[in-house]
Amino acid sequence: MDFKIIVLSYIIWLLAVRFLASRGLGPFSSFAKDFTGFLLGKGLGPANDLIEDRPGTGARTWYAHGILWFILAATLSFTSLWTAHEPYALHSLSSVGYSPSTEQATAAVHVAAAFGALSMLLIASGFASQAKLCGGRLASESNAALMAWAWSGVVFIGVIISHTDLIGGTNWFELPPVYYILFTLLGLPLFFNHLLTMSGSDSPVLVPQWFFVMGFAALIWTGPATMALMTGESEILSWMLVKVLFGGWLLSQALGVAHHVVPSALGVPLWSRSLASVALFGTFLTFSPLGAAAEVGAASDSLRAIVAILLTLSLLPIIATVANLATTAGGRMFESYGVKMTMLGVALLVPIGVGSLFASVSAFGGGAEQSHIAATLDALAIWGVCGAIALGGAHILFPSTTGRSLASVNKSRWTFFLLLFGVLGFGVGQLIADHVNAALGAEAVVAALEDAGVTPPDTAVAVQVFASIMFYAVAIAGVLSAQNMLSGAFRGTKIGDDTPTRAAAPRRHIVTGATTVRDLLSAGVGLDTEISMEGGSGSSGHISLADLSTPEADEEGEDDSGDSEEDSASGAVVEPSGGFSKMLKVELVSVAESAGLDSSGTKADIIARLNAA
């Protein structure tokens, strides 16, 4: 198929989705919304009644499936890496019928990782983000949850097919083309669920929401496109599919999650709207450098030049994202392990993106000089970039779907460090091994060594062992995350319990002698509390704070002069019965200011100053 038609169909489809999603269908909008809502709610018939349509159900189901696929996919990747240097390590499993070839194992890893683990975790975070941005729930939670089961089933079938002779020789899309249209069919209700949720909200559509919607549009495009492969093997179409899978689907969902969770978790606004827009449009209108293993044997010079330019331009959204999110997070990224994981993935985008750019440019009609590191770069893009953002998003957004926090901060810490050292150790080790193997495998080197009667050293094998062991940490990070999420869903602190709530103000408060507003506020007095003045004050009666008027200047002067000594003498702050920690921050600020203390910083800072006073 002609390259121009492929690219044009993709661009026109994305622009049409963007236009219709932002402008609506005019007079048909109302009908379309009602009809889509009916299909999502009742289209599956009795199946829809199997799952409760409660807020968070959809995202929670996707998370549960996604994290299990993460463990399975990481385990399959680990065994693939291991058998690369010890081919017969799993030979004993052949007795139960498991003896995949290298190609079959690779295809299984691709399906389980890209469509199972990362797609499901990122879809889950997308739904959780969408629900938070649109009033707390999806248009149809039960439909979203049902689709998770269906998606998981399709991935399972894909992993089984990967171990048969049905796999082909293309990169990443090794399974029969008809298989991938199933993801398009399953993506349609998810896509409409996003759109319907957005249409039901009055708030403006934000950049992360556009990432989710446009990402689904890209995924839906891949189904019919793979069907075109059935008309004949097309290298260019295969190459384009890999780029859309990585850039249009996985990276866009990951960037959508990152653009939401970093500002949301830290409570700061996104630094730059224009950089976010560049990231959004650049991601879809350029060719992602990720997916470096895809190759095109021959292409005209003009086509190579166009592709090289579009590949290079893809660095724009990557750099815009990294700069925007890094500035947004600033030093506060260390406050949350979820944000740290997300920022790890974002930061890795630059080195992996640049490396993949060189490999991709040379792989499109060139000599594919970097093909020996392409598979490693793809693995790093999968686990280092998308995997880290997927786990980071899960750590931040999963609690909002269950209403409970994660079980253990310690497990989150270990997950982060295992992911960090696992990805970096694997990347460094495997890239070294790739280069050594490529150097020793070169024809001239092999001939020279044979002539000299020298056996090549097995240094690369030792480094490959190191890389495999380091990658094992990624699998364990998945296990720890799953344990953290599972235990948290049952026994985590209920969200809201850990934040101080304003206790009901007492109806009446008795004051003996002189007092200050600060003491009254510290005692939990509200604006409508009736204050009973008894003895020592020179007057008695009932008064409420709301009734207090601004004292006259002369009275104020008298009070100041009379109380100045007492104030300076009684500078100590009286801690209320419930402790300072039970007070709201605004109350603490008020108390600190009335005590003449610095009221800046976090609650802990203010409490420390008040305690010291």
Place this chain on the structure above:
Amino acid sequence: MTELPEMTEGRDEPTSARVILTISAIGALAFMMLYSVLYPGHPFPGLGSVLPLFSELGDSVVWFFLMGIGLGVGMLVATLLGETIAD
């Protein structure tokens, strides 16, 4: 004269202790990887060599790693069952 106790054990856990633990673990792992250098000719014992029950799995070290993942998944299942029954 004040008598000090024989020994005391602090309750605080300094951050540097974790760093030392991590470095120790990585160091031990690194030396294990150098096993073939330190003891040439002696293959690293596999799971089947240590536990006869698993002798059919062969002598590959990969089974130690897979057993770790298996234990982790087993703990997940146990947690799920336990919490479901508890509820």
